[in-house]
Amino acid sequence: MNNSQNQFKRCALALSVSSILACSVGYAQAQEANTDEAQIEKILVRGVKGSQVASMNTKRNSDQVVDAIVAEDIGKLPDTTIADSLQRINGVQIRRSAGEGSTVNVRGMPQVATLLNGEQFLSAGSITTVQPDFTDIPSSLISGVDVFKSPTASTLAGGISGTINLKSHRPFDLEEGWTLVGSTEGTYGSYTEEVDDKTSMFAAYNGEKFGAAFSATYSNSNLANYRNGAQNDGWWGLAGESWAWPQGAADVNADGDTDDTFFSFQSHSAMNRFVERERLGLTSSFQYEISSSLKLTADVFYTDMDQYDRASGIVAHNAWQNWGWFKPDAATEVAPGFYAVESVDLEARGLNAYSRSEVDYRESLNTNLQLDYDNGDKFKGSLRYLHGKATAERTKNFADSYLNDGLSQVGADANFGSGPVAVNPGGIQGLPITQANGQPLLGDNGQPLYYYIPVSIDYRGEHPNWNIGVDTGNMANYGLVSTYSEHNSDDEANLDIVRADGSYAFDLENLTSVDFGVRYAKRDVIRFTYDLVSPFTSSAGNTVYAKWKDPASALPDTGLSIAALQPFSGLPSGWVKQINDFGPVTGLPSGGLYFIDPKVMDDALGFQNALYGGNVRQKNPADSYDVEEKTSTVYTQANFEGDISSLDLPFRGNIGVQVVKTELNVVQNILGATSVVTVDGVDYEGISGTPLSDAGDVVTDRDYTDVLPSFNISFDLTDELKLRMAYAKTMTALNSDDLGLGLSVTRTIDPNNSSLFLAQQAQSNGNPMMDPWRSDNFDISLEWYFSPSGLVSLGAFRMDIESFIETGTVLRSDIPDSDGVVRNTAVPTQTKQNGQGGTIDGIEFGYQQAFDFLPDFWSGFGVTFNYTYAPSESASKDYYGETLPISDNSEHSANSIIWYEKDGFQARIAHNYRSKRLQYPVNVWGQADFGFWQQPTAYVDASVSYDITDNFTVFAQGTNLTEEYEESYLQWESLKINQNIYERRYTLGVRARF
Numbered sequence: 001m002n003n004s005q006n007q008f009k010r011c012a013l014a015l016s017v018s019s020i021l022a023c024s025v026g027y028a029q030a031q032e033a034n035t036d037e038a039q040i041e042k043i044l045v046r047g048v049k050g051s052q053v054a055s056m057n058t059k060r061n062s063d064q065v066v067d068a069i070v071a072e073d074i075g076k077l078p079d080t081t082i083a084d085s086l087q088r089i090n091g092v093q094i095r096r097s098a099g100e101g102s103t104v105n106v107r108g109m110p111q112v113a114t115l116l117n118g119e120q121f122l123s124a125g126s127i128t129t130v131q132p133d134f135t136d137i138p139s140s141l142i143s144g145v146d147v148f149k150s151p152t153a154s155t156l157a158g159g160i161s162g163t164i165n166l167k168s169h170r171p172f173d174l175e176e177g178w179t180l181v182g183s184t185e186g187t188y189g190s191y192t193e194e195v196d197d198k199t200s201m202f203a204a205y206n207g208e209k210f211g212a213a214f215s216a217t218y219s220n221s222n223l224a225n226y227r228n229g230a231q232n233d234g235w236w237g238l239a240g241e242s243w244a245w246p247q248g249a250a251d252v253n254a255d256g257d258t259d260d261t262f263f264s265f266q267s268h269s270a271m272n273r274f275v276e277r278e279r280l281g282l283t284s285s286f287q288y289e290i291s292s293s294l295k296l297t298a299d300v301f302y303t304d305m306d307q308y309d310r311a312s313g314i315v316a317h318n319a320w321q322n323w324g325w326f327k328p329d330a331a332t333e334v335a336p337g338f339y340a341v342e343s344v345d346l347e348a349r350g351l352n353a354y355s356r357s358e359v360d361y362r363e364s365l366n367t368n369l370q371l372d373y374d375n376g377d378k379f380k381g382s383l384r385y386l387h388g389k390a391t392a393e394r395t396k397n398f399a400d401s402y403l404n405d406g407l408s409q410v411g412a413d414a415n416f417g418s419g420p421v422a423v424n425p426g427g428i429q430g431l432p433i434t435q436a437n438g439q440p441l442l443g444d445n446g447q448p449l450y451y452y453i454p455v456s457i458d459y460r461g462e463h464p465n466w467n468i469g470v471d472t473g474n475m476a477n478y479g480l481v482s483t484y485s486e487h488n489s490d491d492e493a494n495l496d497i498v499r500a501d502g503s504y505a506f507d508l509e510n511l512t513s514v515d516f517g518v519r520y521a522k523r524d525v526i527r528f529t530y531d532l533v534s535p536f537t538s539s540a541g542n543t544v545y546a547k548w549k550d551p552a553s554a555l556p557d558t559g560l561s562i563a564a565l566q567p568f569s570g571l572p573s574g575w576v577k578q579i580n581d582f583g584p585v586t587g588l589p590s591g592g593l594y595f596i597d598p599k600v601m602d603d604a605l606g607f608q609n610a611l612y613g614g615n616v617r618q619k620n621p622a623d624s625y626d627v628e629e630k631t632s633t634v635y636t637q638a639n640f641e642g643d644i645s646s647l648d649l650p651f652r653g654n655i656g657v658q659v660v661k662t663e664l665n666v667v668q669n670i671l672g673a674t675s676v677v678t679v680d681g682v683d684y685e686g687i688s689g690t691p692l693s694d695a696g697d698v699v700t701d702r703d704y705t706d707v708l709p710s711f712n713i714s715f716d717l718t719d720e721l722k723l724r725m726a727y728a729k730t731m732t733a734l735n736s737d738d739l740g741l742g743l744s745v746t747r748t749i750d751p752n753n754s755s756l757f758l759a760q761q762a763q764s765n766g767n768p769m770m771d772p773w774r775s776d777n778f779d780i781s782l783e784w785y786f787s788p789s790g791l792v793s794l795g796a797f798r799m800d801i802e803s804f805i806e807t808g809t810v811l812r813s814d815i816p817d818s819d820g821v822v823r824n825t826a827v828p829t830q831t832k833q834n835g836q837g838g839t840i841d842g843i844e845f846g847y848q849q850a851f852d853f854l855p856d857f858w859s860g861f862g863v864t865f866n867y868t869y870a871p872s873e874s875a876s877k878d879y880y881g882e883t884l885p886i887s888d889n890s891e892h893s894a895n896s897i898i899w900y901e902k903d904g905f906q907a908r909i910a911h912n913y914r915s916k917r918l919q920y921p922v923n924v925w926g927q928a929d930f931g932f933w934q935q936p937t938a939y940v941d942a943s944v945s946y947d948i949t950d951n952f953t954v955f956a957q958g959t960n961l962t963e964e965y966e967e968s969y970l971q972w973e974s975l976k977i978n979q980n981i982y983e984r985r986y987t988l989g990v991r992a993r994f
Contacts, residue, residue: 065150082134090844090866098223098275099982106162108889111732113158115165122388124362136305138217138281140200150726153637153656160732171211179204185989191224209289226583227271229978235266244324271313293375299368309358310598316455319349340975347452353401357601364390381502388495395604400482408451414551414561424479466587480566482550485532485604510642519633529623534612536562545677546688553688621669621694625740628665653713663703666768671744700768726779741766757818762829774802789850806835842870860902867894876921878931890914904947930971957987
């Protein structure tokens with residue numbers, strides 16, 4: 001982020017601070033357009049109990065299946081992040097990023113629509129995906145959240161399992177006059193041991209005919225996010241006793257045979273990892289009553305986040321050589337002849353001091369201009385224009401430094417004209433590989449076949465214990481060998497929406513009104529991915545460009561090394577850092593190890609140029625694309641209510657249909673056969689990982705139409721007992737990656753034209769001909785409102801999902817030959833496609849109550865509990881051929897909250913549980929299928945506050961009090977893959993209102 005942007009953020013914040021006094025009046029946002037205003041209930045909310053009651057009333061008064069969160073005060077959702085608050089809702093499950101809630105599933109599916117004040121919201125965290133990611137949205141900007149689980153025809157289509165509607169502050173929803181609120185807080189992390197800051201301000205004026213509201217929030221967070229185990233998911237394989245070990249057939253577990261197979265990591269790691277997030281959020285809302293029947297509303301919602309994800313870690317690996325590079329100290333036979341290693345002695349072919357900096361700049365701006373008409377007669381309506389723009393820039397910068405010399409272990413050498421030398425000449429040689437009798441295993445030259453670095457790791461405890469068998473405390477042994485910047489991306493999206501909605505009231509017996517509307521939206525997504533490549537010129541004057549800058553890589557014409565030797569002692573001052581903090585991992589040297597400080601790598605281009613100048617962006621066509629989506633929508637919805645007189649049974653509901661036509665224009669890149677880097681009009685050869693060139697485009701235009709009926713009805717069995725039933729057909733667009741990722745075409749020469757190459761087959765990670773997600777959803781629930789603050793609910797749901805995405809072969813008719821002409825209209829293409837569908841059936845139970853009927857002190861207590869059971873099935877199988885569930889869905893989830901509020905004191909403790917979840921199915925080398933699972937998690941948070949006066953409140957909060965972490969395993973719990981370690985965080989702050 002450039003300096004002017006940083007100055008803008010700080011100036012905006014300073015102006016807000018200087019202009020805002022602090023005070024608070026809570027409120028509940030009025031229900032959005034397309035809702036009968038007669039049913040709108042404005043609730044002034046303050047405190048835990050007020051928030052709980054307001055949420056309950058939103059559910060009770062809705063014509064559809066909905067759950068809600070209402071802020072406990074202006075700028076104060078119940079939890080630290082929006083996602084953390086959403087996880088308290090029945091059927092909502094979240095994923096975490098550096099310990100903070102980020103992405104959201106509803107009823108097991110990530111295909112969830114996100115709205116802002118009832119219309120589509122463009123978030124910088126979800127440019128290329130449908131799944132909401134709320135990492136970059138400050139929670140203090142939000143007054144409440146509704147989660148719609150059964151849509152109406154007037155609800156924007158877009159969520160296969162649910163729709164999340166974020167609600168921002170508007171002045172006409174507040175009390176007349178001024179409303180001023182401010183807060184400041186500091187947060188301390190148990191691992192980071194730093195104090196982070198957050199400041200929020202809100203000012204609003206509600207006059208007789210004009211209102212304005214402004215809010216601003218700024219925060220800076222430093223979050224521990226240690227990782228240990230496999231360095232990267234998917235970097236694993238199998239090791240058979242009969243073939244994987246360099247000594248030949250080996251009985252490595254001493255069971256008398258050589259028929260066993262062991263699961264093998266490519267690398268083991270222990271990472272020091274911290275994430276820094278700087279967030280700025282600004283909102284404004286203006287409302288003007290033009291006349292008694294016309295109201296104008298204008299909203300602006302701005303977010304900006306700079307994120308720095310920095311990692312330094314020790315990595316023991318096999319250098320992608322033999323998979324039998326270990327001796328099992330303890331192994332469990334998880335299946336006949338198949339072993340999971342739990343404690344291991346590694347014969348590492350490499351010991352790396354790895355550093356990485358991943359930087360994200362996210363920015364979004366959403367604006368809304370809305371004109372509402374209501375003269376109190378039968379017709380009312382609204383016109384809206386919305387524009388959204390979001391950008392997300394990401395750079396990834398890597399440095400692989402060696403402790404070993406490289407030459408002795410894998411023959412990695414450099415040559416500068418005087419013969420081969422080790423790529424890290426000061427590195428450690430290690431021990432010679434030995435035979436079973438302990439004697440060195442020799443190569444054809446009579447020398448040891450290779451040397452290794454002895455490393456032992458025991459995974460049997462709660463966290464790993466390491467023992468490195470060489471001295472790691474001498475910086476002279478360290479050298480930077482390979483550096484590169486890859487998988488960088490610039491994403492941009494633009495959204496324009498025009499819609500008109502109307503409602504006409506009827507004086508009929510059961511038909512109360514008919515809602516209708518039209519909507520047109522255009523959304524563009526441009527993804528540009530690139531690697532940084534640097535020029536290297538040989539003594540013969542030939543220049544090539546390379547991504548992997550490594551002395552083991554050679555110039556094509558001379559065979560000499562492209563990159564220089566880089567011992568740590570020769571690096572610029574301040575680049576090298578000694579680290580001994582690897583979270584809960586034990587056994588690593590207390591004196592620490594040496595790493596390139598990832599902070600100096602934040603500027604990817606600057607860092608690469610400091611080592612090897614002249615870097616340029618080389619487009620990666622495989623991951624770059626343009627997608628344009630246009631949707632035209634028309635809907636009508638009949639709202640009804642009445643009474644079945646024979647049963648004295650009041651009912652209310654709606655029935656309607658929404659028709660959506662989607663037009664897609666997808667531009668995919670075709671990968672060339674060679675790598676060519678063009679600089680200033682001159683073409684150069686690309687080597688050493690430089691991406692293949694862009695060989696042209698494939699443009700796909702298509703459209704499809706969805707007819708989406710919906711039906712919601714509720715029966716008031718008694719004044720307190722409500723029965724709901726709902727049906728809807730839902731549709732969700734695919735992630736843009738699924739449509740646009742690049743195309744690799746195999747062509748053969750035309751026997752009749754030697755200059756023409758004909759398309760024969762292709763491979764693509766994107767398929768623009770795939771259909772969207774579609775589902776038929778059914779709901780039934782019973783709700784008992786046994787007191788003004790008490791509710792017991794029981795619901796059941798079913799989602800029949802038409803298809804899931806799988807890999808297969810399709811015939812494409814739009815792939816051109818080398819001259820750009822399409823001749824073969826049936827090119828076999830290996831790609832993603834719509835596969836077999838599946839179902840999710842579930843049960844949701846909820847209970848909440850304020851114990852205000854108890855005497856004295858005890859009347860301040862309250863409790864909330866909910867539980868969701870959501871088993872699912874997919875088309876994937878595990879090792880035993882058993883059906884796997886849908887990815888990222890936990891079969892069981894539950895929330896428990898105990899709260900207290902009395903005489904200005906508030907306290908709350910919350911527990912969230914998710915049972916194990918399938919991350920995704922895995923096939924290893926085509927030999928075995930596995931389920932890649934995450935263990936169950938349970939998070940405990942707590943908060944307390946006290947109103948010192950009517951104007952000042954002090955508060956404290958603790959999140960992740962038990963220091964819960966995430967642990968992954970493959971098929972069997974003893975086959976641990978990795979752990980993500982999060983910290984406990986404490987917050988202390990003050991809120992003021994006058």
